[in-house]
Amino acid sequence: MMSSSAPQVLLVDDSATIRQAIGNRLQAMGCQVHRVVDGTAALAAIRAQTYGLVLLDCYLPDMLGHEVAQQVRMMESAEPQRPYTPLIGISAESDPAHVRLCLEKGMDGMLGKPLQSEALRKMLALWCDHEWPDAGEQASTGERAGEDLHQLFLRTSQYDLQALRAAHASTDLAVMAQLVHRMKGAALTMQRAEIVALLECVEEALRTGADGLDSVPLLLVSLGRILEA
Amino acid sequence: MTWTPASAMRIALLDDHAVVRYGLAMRLAEEPDLDVVGAFATSKELMAALRTVQADLLLIDYALGSNDIDGLNLIRALRVRFPRSKILVASAHHNPATVALAMKAGAGGFVGKAQDLGELIQAVRAVGRGRQYLNVAMVAALSSMQQAESGASQASRSLSGSAPPASRALAELSSLSPREREVLRCCLEGLSVTEIAEKFTRSVKTISGQKQSALRKLGVRSDHELFKIAYHIKDL
Numbered sequence: 001m002m003s004s005s006a007p008q009v010l011l012v013d014d015s016a017t018i019r020q021a022i023g024n025r026l027q028a029m030g031c032q033v034h035r036v037v038d039g040t041a042a043l044a045a046i047r048a049q050t051y052g053l054v055l056l057d058c059y060l061p062d063m064l065g066h067e068v069a070q071q072v073r074m075m076e077s078a079e080p081q082r083p084y085t086p087l088i089g090i091s092a093e094s095d096p097a098h099v100r101l102c103l104e105k106g107m108d109g110m111l112g113k114p115l116q117s118e119a120l121r122k123m124l125a126l127w128c129d130h131e132w133p134d135a136g137e138q139a140s141t142g143e144r145a146g147e148d149l150h151q152l153f154l155r156t157s158q159y160d161l162q163a164l165r166a167a168h169a170s171t172d173l174a175v176m177a178q179l180v181h182r183m184k185g186a187a188l189t190m191q192r193a194e195i196v197a198l199l200e201c202v203e204e205a206l207r208t209g210a211d212g213l214d215s216v217p218l219l220l221v222s223l224g225r226i227l228e229a
Numbered sequence: 230m231t232w233t234p235a236s237a238m239r240i241a242l243l244d245d246h247a248v249v250r251y252g253l254a255m256r257l258a259e260e261p262d263l264d265v266v267g268a269f270a271t272s273k274e275l276m277a278a279l280r281t282v283q284a285d286l287l288l289i290d291y292a293l294g295s296n297d298i299d300g301l302n303l304i305r306a307l308r309v310r311f312p313r314s315k316i317l318v319a320s321a322h323h324n325p326a327t328v329a330l331a332m333k334a335g336a337g338g339f340v341g342k343a344q345d346l347g348e349l350i351q352a353v354r355a356v357g358r359g360r361q362y363l364n365v366a367m368v369a370a371l372s373s374m375q376q377a378e379s380g381a382s383q384a385s386r387s388l389s390g391s392a393p394p395a396s397r398a399l400a401e402l403s404s405l406s407p408r409e410r411e412v413l414r415c416c417l418e419g420l421s422v423t424e425i426a427e428k429f430t431r432s433v434k435t436i437s438g439q440k441q442s443a444l445r446k447l448g449v450r451s452d453h454e455l456f457k458i459a460y461h462i463k464d465l
Contacts, residue, residue, distance in 0.1 A: 071425065084309060088302070092449045096326045099301070109302035110308060122299070125273055126306040 003063045006032045007052035007128035012042040013090070014061050014177035014178075017153040019205050022055070022115055029124065029132040031115075038192070039063035046072055054126040058102065059181050066105035071082070073106035080102040092188060105202065108180040114188040153190050157182060157183055158227050162188070164202075168216050177206055196222050230304035236266040238357040241284035241314070243275045246270075249290065256346050263353065267464040272303050276310070284314045285356040290342075291320055301334050309333030318354040319349065336364030360446060368447060403458065412436055416452070 009031045012024050019035040026033045034051075036042050039060045045059075046054065058065035069087050076082050089102045093111040095143050099110050108127075124130040160183050167175040180202050187195040202219050205212035237289045240263055244250045250268040256377070257263045266282050269275040286306060292295055315337045320327070323341030331339055336445035337356035338355040340349055344364065363371070405413070428435045 086306070086309065096330055100330060103301075103305070103330070108305045109300075109334075123302065126276070126302060127277070127310075131273075162437055 007124060007130045008032050008050065009124075010042065010051045010054040011040070012037075012055065012060065012065075013185065014038060015057075015182045015186040015189075016156045017149070018057075018189050019215045020152055021149055022120075023111065023191050025115075025117060029121065030130065031124065037061070039065075042068055043071055043075075046085055047075065047087065051085055052130075053123060054085055054087045054106070055115075055123075056087055056089055058089050058093075058098075061178055065091070065177045066102045066107060066126040069102065069106035083183070088123055099180065113185055114191065128156050150190070153186055154227055157186060157195075158224075161217055161223055161227065165220055166218070168213070171213070173206055177203075179185070180206070195223065195226055198226070231303045236446055237262050238354070239264050239266045239283060240266040241266055241275060241278065241282070241289055242285045243270075243272065244290040245270050246290075251290070255363065257350070257353070260350060263350075267289075277308075279307075279311050279314065284311075286353060287311075287316050288353065289316065289318055291318065295402050301330055304331055304334040304336050315356050315359065317352055317362070323367070325367065325374045329371055329374070330428070331394070332361070332363075334435050339367070340364070365447065400423055405446055406439075409439050409446070412439045416440060432446050 007030075009026050011019060011026065011033055013019050013035075014037050015024070017036075018161070019131045023033045024155075034045060036045055037060075039062050039075060042054070042056065042060075045051075057066045058069055060068070063083060064082050066089070067213055069089075071200050072087060074083055077083065086109075087107045089107045089110045091098065091102075091110060094112055102110060111121070111123070124132065137186055161193070164176060167179065180199050184196055184199040202216060205215050205219070240257060242257075242265060244252055244253065246259060250270070254265045256266050266284055267275075267278050269278060270448055275289075289303070289307075293305060300318070300320070304318065305315055305350050307314065316335060317338045318331050318336045318338070319340050320331075321342040323339065323343070328339045337359070338352050338361055338370070340352045341364075342361070344352075347365070352362040395406045411429075412425055415428065420428065422437050422440060423433055425440075429436070
């Protein structure tokens with residue numbers, strides 16, 4: 001059984017690869033998808049129209065996912081006639097403390113990265129009464145789309161890698177962390193485990209601070225080789 | 230059609246195991262004040278039914294590990310979409326981290342699969358009437374977990390005089406009224422109900438009622454059990 005109208009889904013992620021990959025999958029499942037890159041744009045979109053479901057990355061360039069959630073809930077309590085917006089966080093981390101914080105701030109649930117089609121289907125059923133047959137979206141995402149997505153992934157990753165080199169040169173740790181997070185999300189979605197592993201080494205280096213940063217240039221060289229291969 | 234009192238609590242069951250559904254429905258049917266209005270194997274079936282059937286309580290079993298957030302998403306969706314139905318979770322994952330998340334998502338209570346059916350019925354009645362239900366051991370485990378998590382920053386705050394996290398968490402969980410709290414505090418100091426009644430110049434019946442309702446909210450059945458968790462509510 002399918003619901004009568006296509007669910008309106010807002011997808012918020014700063015990775016172009018994820019916006020394309022997940023957005024296409026949602027469309028193939030019969031959704032109307034609106035994609036935005038950051039928290040400010042997400043808030044403007046939610047203010048302007050009603051969404052059946054919002055998928056929200058937990059680490060956006062301008063704010064954290066739970067900060068967006070908090071503002072949406074404030075907006076809703078200030079305007080009681082406004083329908084409730086279901087907000088689902090997307091995070092590579094699944095530690096209970098983080099999940100609890102997100103729930104406290106107004107999110108309705110969490111999904112892990114990479115997003116699985118099965119999980120998306122469940123969310124659409126839970127919140128939008130939208131049923132879509134298993135693997136029904138496979139047929140419409142042909143090889144051509146897959147190839148375009150791969151190109152997009154390589155292009156945006158190389159672009160991010162350049163920015164990462166520049167941020168490393170000026171020891172801008174915050175920018176580095178944001179870029180690594182975005183690259184990792186994209187690599188997870190593309191199931192490129194070797195890239196994810198290298199990016200996790202960079203994350204670890206960022207955590208340990210000045211000492212760890214010495215290992216970054218070599219990691220970036222390895223990343224560059226993989227992306228050019 | 231079987232007879233049920235006008236005010237019978239309407240219960241919908243969700244469990245993917247047919248035998249469990251059958252067993253639960255049979256057991257609940259023995260209680261004249263409980264009425265099973267449906268038993269479902271999937272969340273999809275449950276949600277479809279709730280659009281036409283009213284339920285006061287949803288008794289849901291869900292594979293709800295702390296890393297498996299499916300159950301969490303389901304609880305939240307049920308809570309938001311069917312706000313008039315209270316939620317009681319029965320799950321084998323009866324550990325503090327999972328329980329804390331489930332309660333945060335909107336569950337009214339949580340029972341372990343190992344708990345006996347008598348206790349389950351008790352939990353059904355409590356949650357169906359809008360109270361929270363967790364057993365004593367879980368309340369204690371939750372407050373020590375929160376105490377451990379809040380760590381050093383909280384320690385300095387409680388030194389400066391405000392309530393420490395354990396008792397605050399407990400008070401939140403159990404939603405004790407100020408009177409009930411007062412009575413419990415006296416009980417823990419070793420006063421009898423008669424002595425407390427004298428102290429506040431109230432009737433023994435009133436104090437006894439407040440004590441019983443406080444114990445119920447804490448999921449405590451006896452003075453003995455109350456003293457077992459006394460450590461966690463010493464700053465009541």
